[in-house]
Amino acid sequence: MAQAAAVAKRPPGVPGPSRVPRRRRTGATPRRLPYLLIAPAALLMLGFIAYPVLSVFYYSLQHYNPTKPWRNGFAGFENFVKAFTEDPQFWSTLGFSLQWVAVEVTLQLLLGLGLALIVNQTFVGRALSRAMVFSPWAVSGVLTSTIWLLIYNSQTGITRYLADVGIGSYGTSWLSDTSTVFPAVVTAELWRGVPFFAILILADLQSVSKDLYEAAEVDGASRIRQFFHITLPHLKDAIILSTLLRAVWEFNNVDLLYTLTGGGPAGETTTLPLRIASIAVDSHDFGYASALTSIAFVILLFCSMVYLRLSKFGGDDK
Amino acid sequence: MITKDADMVETTAPPAPAAPPAMSGPAPRRRKRAWDEPPRWQIYVPLGLYLLFTLIPFYWMLLFAIRPAGSTSLLPWPVTFEHFEKVWTERSFGVFFQNSLLVGVASMLMTTVVALAGGYALARFDFRIKRGFMLALLCSQFIPGALMLVPLFQIFANLRMINSLGSVIIAETVFQLPLSMILISGFIRNVPYSLEEAAWVDGCSRFRGFCAIVLPMLRPGLIAVGSFAFVHSWNHFLFALMFLSNQEKQTIPVGLATLMSADSVDLGALAAGGVVAAVPVVIVFAFIQKWLVTGFSAGAVKG
Incomplete structure (x- = not known):
């Protein structure tokens, strides 16, 4: 099989090296080699990804709580029924998750696209500007929380300095007020998330053929028309892929919300994964947490499929 | 990387801002450049705003880390390393x-x-x-x-x-x-x-x-x-x-x-x-x- 691949890769008409070494190589590289090479990765993924996924589905059908072992046993769909009918927090956390993902991904995409278009221009200080605007990409969710907690804290945070110049009042914290907490956490996550889009889109921008722009210019197309008719279609696949990945990641984002607001105030910023984590950590109701996890899986998978189908991903060149 | 970019800029950027108004009018080649590249302020203004949004939080953290406890100064002076210790x-x-x-x-x-x-x-x-x-x-x-x-x-x-x-x-x-x-x-x-x-x-x-x-x-x-x-x-x-x-x-x-x-x-x-x-x-x-x-x-x- 290895030999077949080698032959297929050689351009037609080019004589290969003499047959002898090739035959010897096929002897030296048995058909087992590719399997041996992927074995470590495959075993790790089977043990620590596939098995946990299956066990989540299994436990979702069980009552399983290490602190209440007398209740453990088969539950059927009781955990799911509980989520959909008895647990008001399920619907509110799911609603907030969707709101969080929609707002974050939309704003990150728009700002990231704008930023990529700007730093793709030629100007003095471009390399340094790129390094600086991309730098929050490397910062963790917890460090982002740290920084924005310093900015939002009620005594020495930004509100104090705003109050000094007559805006707002002293001692307010945007994180503990239900009307300001959402924009406050959205801003913090934007700070970290925009560079991701900017880097991916900038990478894709570099492969747009310059000829297209020149041709468009000869035809008298304005820069705005060039953007909508050349740049945007070229970026389509990159945008679809990055928004999808980002949406999944933002849905699963626990670090930032857990440390910045802890899901509060009054459960206002609790996403579904945050609720699952707190059920698992605080009440050890692993069965119910697993059921919620299964629901989250199905939602993610379903939304991803619909999104890829609707956006006709990769449809142009296949 | 930086020097390479600076070289590239040397050859393309100066015409637009440097063209003195007293000149009888830019040469056709220059006009084409100005057309196919956006005016400088359209780059620098949004970029500057975004840089502020990126860098102020970093500065804010550094400020809190090196100014003495209880200080509300917006400049990191005097510097102290007590927090690090x-x-x-x-x-x-x-x-x-x-x-x-x-x-x-x-x-x-x-x-x-x-x-x-x-x-x-x-x-x-x-x-x-x-x-x-x-x-x-x-x-x-x-x-x-x-x-x-x-x-x-x-x-x-x-x-x-x-x-x-x-x-x-x-x-x-x-x-x-x-x-x-x-x-x-x-x-x-x-x-x-x-x-x-x-x-x-x-x-x-x-x-x-x-x-x-x-x-x-x-x-x-x-x-x-x-x-x-x-x-x-x-x-x-x-x-x-x-x-x-x-x-x-x-x-x-x-x-x-x-x-x-x-x-x-x-x-x-x-x-x-x-x-x-x-x-x-x-x-x-x-x-x-x-x-x-x-x-x-x-x-x-x-x-």
Whole structure:
């Protein structure tokens, strides 16, 4: 099989090296080699990804709580029924998750696209500007929380300095007020998330053929028309892929919300994964947490499929 | 990098702003340049605003970290290192730093080696389960690490690895692997197969040919993938939070979260801890920054 691949890769008409070494190589590289090479990765993924996924589905059908072992046993769909009918927090956390993902991904995409278009221009200080605007990409969710907690804290945070110049009042914290907490956490996550889009889109921008722009210019197309008719279609696949990945990641984002607001105030910023984590950590109701996890899986998978189908991903060149 | 850009700018940028109004009118060539490039202010104004949004938070953290407790000055003067001393010894960030470094370096090495082997198989061989395996790699991107905490905790409890850094290293490695493998197999595909074949003709074994021909050409790609893995493990929070309960085993993100969850947060210490957490990733980032864009545009992401 290895030999077949080698032959297929050689351009037609080019004589290969003499047959002898090739035959010897096929002897030296048995058909087992590719399997041996992927074995470590495959075993790790089977043990620590596939098995946990299956066990989540299994436990979702069980009552399983290490602190209440007398209740453990088969539950059927009781955990799911509980989520959909008895647990008001399920619907509110799911609603907030969707709101969080929609707002974050939309704003990150728009700002990231704008930023990529700007730093793709030629100007003095471009390399340094790129390094600086991309730098929050490397910062963790917890460090982002740290920084924005310093900015939002009620005594020495930004509100104090705003109050000094007559805006707002002293001692307010945007994180503990239900009307300001959402924009406050959205801003913090934007700070970290925009560079991701900017880097991916900038990478894709570099492969747009310059000829297209020149041709468009000869035809008298304005820069705005060039953007909508050349740049945007070229970026389509990159945008679809990055928004999808980002949406999944933002849905699963626990670090930032857990440390910045802890899901509060009054459960206002609790996403579904945050609720699952707190059920698992605080009440050890692993069965119910697993059921919620299964629901989250199905939602993610379903939304991803619909999104890829609707956006006709990769449809142009296949 | 900087000098190269500056050179490029020299040749293209000056005409627009430098054209003196007294001149009878720009030459046609210049007018074309001004047309096909946006006016300078359309670049610098939004860029400047965005830079402020990016840099002020960093400045804010640095300010809190080096100004004395209780100060409200917006300029970092006088400078004090009391917060750093406190956080490094009293809050045991010195220990956390070592743990984070160990986790970061170990999972970087494991990820790179395992992904290199798998990536080579995916790039150079056709085998029966290849398509299925690639699909599994892609699908695993949709599996949330956060939602796997419970089963992973049980696995590591059964392996008696709770409270050992090994559990975190394995978990980080496993969740880095799929993307790293996809990236590396893309990089390997960019190395012409004929070079390897030539080495075999000269009598090299497959392994020696790989080490002598492919590995040197992969260096930029491996640096990028390894750095991703390091930054990711350094930053990751949930696994360490869940699997490590001994204080002397914890990592920097957990230490930061502990500082934040205190009843009255010591802002100076928190800021100093943040600076400690930021320094290694900023160094790594400065190192790989230019690979980021080129690495992705090599088509690796598109598969």
